[in-house]
Amino acid sequence: xxxxxxxxxxxxxxxxxxxxxxxxxxxxxxxxxxxxxxxxxxxxxxxxxxxxxxxxxxxxxxxxxxxxxxxxxxxxxxxxxxxxxxxxxxxxxxxxxxxxxxxxxxxxxxxxxxxxxxxxxxxxxxxxxxxxxxxxxxxxxxxxxxxxxxxxxxxxxxxxxxxxxxxxxxxxxxxxxxxxxxxxxxxxxxxxxxxxxxxxxxxxxxxxxxxxxxxxxxxxxxxxxxxxxxxxxxxxxxxxxxxxxxxxxxxxxxxxxxxxxxxxxxxxxxxxxxxxxxxxxxxxxxxxxxxxxxxxxxxxxxxxxxxxxxxxxxxxxxxxxxxxxxxxxxxxxxxxxxxxxxxxxxxxxxxxxxxxxxxxxxxxxxxxxxxxxxxxxxxxxxxxxxxxxxxxxxxxxxxxxxxxxxxxxxxxxxxxxxxxxxxxxxxxxxxxxxxxxxxxxxxxxxxxxxxxxxxxxxxxxxxxxxxxxxxxxxxxxxxxxxxxxxxxxxxxxxxxxxxxxxxxxxxxxxxxxxxxxxxxxxxxxxxxxxxxxxxxxxxxxxxxxxxxxxxxxxxxxxxxxxxxxxxxxxxxxx
DNA sequence: GCCGTTTTCGGCCCGACTGTTTTCAGTCG
Numbered sequence: 001x002x003x004x005x006x007x008x009x010x011x012x013x014x015x016x017x018x019x020x021x022x023x024x025x026x027x028x029x030x031x032x033x034x035x036x037x038x039x040x041x042x043x044x045x046x047x048x049x050x051x052x053x054x055x056x057x058x059x060x061x062x063x064x065x066x067x068x069x070x071x072x073x074x075x076x077x078x079x080x081x082x083x084x085x086x087x088x089x090x091x092x093x094x095x096x097x098x099x100x101x102x103x104x105x106x107x108x109x110x111x112x113x114x115x116x117x118x119x120x121x122x123x124x125x126x127x128x129x130x131x132x133x134x135x136x137x138x139x140x141x142x143x144x145x146x147x148x149x150x151x152x153x154x155x156x157x158x159x160x161x162x163x164x165x166x167x168x169x170x171x172x173x174x175x176x177x178x179x180x181x182x183x184x185x186x187x188x189x190x191x192x193x194x195x196x197x198x199x200x201x202x203x204x205x206x207x208x209x210x211x212x213x214x215x216x217x218x219x220x221x222x223x224x225x226x227x228x229x230x231x232x233x234x235x236x237x238x239x240x241x242x243x244x245x246x247x248x249x250x251x252x253x254x255x256x257x258x259x260x261x262x263x264x265x266x267x268x269x270x271x272x273x274x275x276x277x278x279x280x281x282x283x284x285x286x287x288x289x290x291x292x293x294x295x296x297x298x299x300x301x302x303x304x305x306x307x308x309x310x311x312x313x314x315x316x317x318x319x320x321x322x323x324x325x326x327x328x329x330x331x332x333x334x335x336x337x338x339x340x341x342x343x344x345x346x347x348x349x350x351x352x353x354x355x356x357x358x359x360x361x362x363x364x365x366x367x368x369x370x371x372x373x374x375x376x377x378x379x380x381x382x383x384x385x386x387x388x389x390x391x392x393x394x395x396x397x398x399x400x401x402x403x404x405x406x407x408x409x410x411x412x413x414x415x416x417x418x419x420x421x422x423x424x425x426x427x428x429x430x431x432x433x434x435x436x437x438x439x440x441x442x443x444x445x446x447x448x449x450x451x452x453x454x455x456x457x458x459x460x461x462x463x464x465x466x467x468x469x470x471x472x473x474x475x476x477x478x479x480x481x482x483x484x485x486x487x488x489x490x491x492x493x494x495x496x497x498x499x500x501x502x503x504x505x506x507x508x509x510x511x512x513x514x515x516x517x518x519x520x521x522x523x524x525x526x527x528x529x530x531x532x533x534x535x536x537x538x539x540x541x542x543x544x545x546x547x548x549x550x551x552x553x554x555x556x557x558x559x560x561x562x563x564x565x566x567x568x569x570x571x572x573x574x
Numbered sequence: 575g576c577c578g579t580t581t582t583c584g585g586c587c588c589g590a591c592t593g594t595t596t597t598c599a600g601t602c603g
Contacts, residue, residue: 025586029575060576098592100601133600137593185603198603224602226591231602241603243590256588261603268587273579279588 001043001481006067009079010034015094016082018101032058035262039317041484041512045071057316089115096145097223103138106131120146148221148233155193156238157474158541159504162187164238165197172242175212177205179247184257188311190544192507193474196239198257206244213242249281251296256280262316263309270304270320312547317515329552332526334543336553338561339368340536341465342413342436342499342527347392348373349381351532354399354408360533362406368562370411370434371396372467375423377415378440384412386428393431407562409433413467418442418449420456422463429462434569436499436527438467439480447481454487458496464569465525465557466491468501468508476505484513488520497523497557500549502542503535514549524549525557 014030017023036058037044047053048071053064066076092115093104110131113119120143122128128139165183173181178201182188185198203209210230214222223231223239231241245253256264257280264278271278275286282294283303293303301308306323310331313319322328344350345357352360354371361369373392374383384392389412396410411434415423422429422437429435437457439450457463469487470479491498498517501508506529509517518524526542528535546556553559560568 023575026575028586032576058576062575098601102600133594135594141592196603224591229590231591257603259603261587265587272587277588281589 002070003037003040003044006044006070007034007038009066009070009076010037010063012091013079013082015091015101016079016086019086019090019094019105020082021101029058030063032262033063035316039315039512041516046485089113092116093119095149096142097148098141098145103134103142106133107142116146116149144221148223151233151237155195155475157504158187158190158192158194158507158544159538161194161197161238162190162541164234165199168197168199168240172199172201172209172213175201175209177203177209179203180250182254184254185241185259188258189260189314190312190541190548192504192510192545194238196241198241198243200250200253200257201242201244202247202250203244204246209244210242245280247295249294251298251300252278252282252294253280255297255300258311258314260315263314263319266316266320267304274304276304310547312544313550315548329550331547332543332551332553332556332559334540335365336556336559337526337539337543338366339370339558339565340366340528340530340539341370341411341434341525341558342372342467342501343369343530343536344373344413345371347388348378348383349531354395356533357530358399358403358406358408360530361536362403364536364539366406366536368407368409368565370409370436372411372413372434372436374440375412375414377417377423383415383423386424389424389428390431411435413438414463415440416453416457418445418453420453422457422460426460426462429460432462434464435460435462436465436467437463439471443471443477443480445480447483450480451483451486454482455490458487458490458494463496465497465499465527467499467527467529468503468506469498470508470510470513472506472508472510474505474507479508484516488517488522491517491522492520495523497525500524500526500542500545502526502528502538502540502545504538504541507541507545509545509549511545511548514545514551518549518551518555523557524551524555527558 010030011034014027017027036056044067048068053059053067070076090104090108093099111122111127113122123139123143128134128142129136165187169181169183180202182200184200186194187197201209206228214225214230214232218235219232220235221233229243233239243257268278277284277286282291283300284291293299298308307326307328309319309323340361343357345354358369374381376383376385393410396408400408410432412432413436416437416439417423472479498509500514514524526546528538530536
């Protein structure tokens, strides 16, 4: 997959051009192209082979040629030359919050620091304040920016950011004069990782709210503190931006601060074409400067002739066009999920007894769950031997008779071994109600090997589902190399579902692959892979991923009632 | 550098906060 490399090159080119004070629209073009490449689920190499690079929005003749050049030579000459011209540390300086191209260049040209440490020493020695246009404050801010950069690197999992955002919303909503409140930004779009939390408040009296916000005990550092906008870094490292607007503008502001940036740009272009202007205060007629909409997001979309676009879809992935033609899907919701096909108990590496897991699932409204402890090869997770699995099946059957309001099914998360065979014999799998097959080893195999392995597992007539199909762990391990088209095709042909694993560090399939999979006719299943009783709460992250993948409930296997599911299973693979 | 239901040339989203300025440039989202 060369896409991440192209993304990095385009982003770097944008920064390098910025340092050269190049045409800002040219710079934006590289950024836009990078965003659109990021959103692809298919490898650029394949798109290039079909000669369709220019069908990607933001990719024209020139950028298509740069991609082709990279595929052919592993290099982009234009990029190499730009880099040669620019010292590496100058580029690195742009990572410091508050330091942009102008400041970076001014400092670099005069002081020639070689690294962050040297720059910091220069700041401490009072050398930066002597430069034209800079005083003590600028110097101070750069020093603090360096500190921030060291503390606040990387992104935070949605599973951590969302609860924090909700907590902040709940606390701030109790404030006097708050007429409306919501978190916005990538948290509201349910992106898998979050850079900072955005909170929007509707109120006529912003100053006291701002004051209280920046004085919170859990605030580490105040980055900005204005009348309507403040930014802080929390002690645990996450940045939170708070914005206060009048309640008449709440919808326009919520739309704006939810983003994505690319979605906003498309909306504004559309507005412009129709003689309107959009900002965070509303939709205005350019001619009369009269406000047309702004109280609610629904009102804003309606005024633009669009149906309401749920936040999860606002990624500039065709949603505006679909909304204009009434073709948005009716997205799956958490309440549509009837069962969970993937959970563990103390028998393998779970923390709770089977009964506790079932009770927890029932409490959350699930109607059926499949117990899928690990198989024998996964020693580290105390995988079940055939003998223990047979015992467990019996216990499951007995326990199920005692249950009401929820059905417990017998299953296994069986390992797909390195040659593609399964960790249990068919005779044993046959006794189970539902089999999940997953890769837990041999991540470094070649693309062909892993693809063959997974396809072979899907051809087993008892395997209903492939668990966490790409094996990635956010911030820890990349997805293994696999030919997705081959996997999706085989999944469709063998009637095997693919999982959207809800565990916040997995979210696997991710939303772009999940979208392509169901568009190719593959059934998906949203599972929690719970290892403790409270992890059933992760379901909402999996549902969000499915929504971001444009899934309706018809695309999701666990939206079926148990009788329907059983019918489907009986028909499947027979 | 991209793009076209006004355009193949001339546009390209919009505003808040900060610091160093006496009216604005730089940075950020």
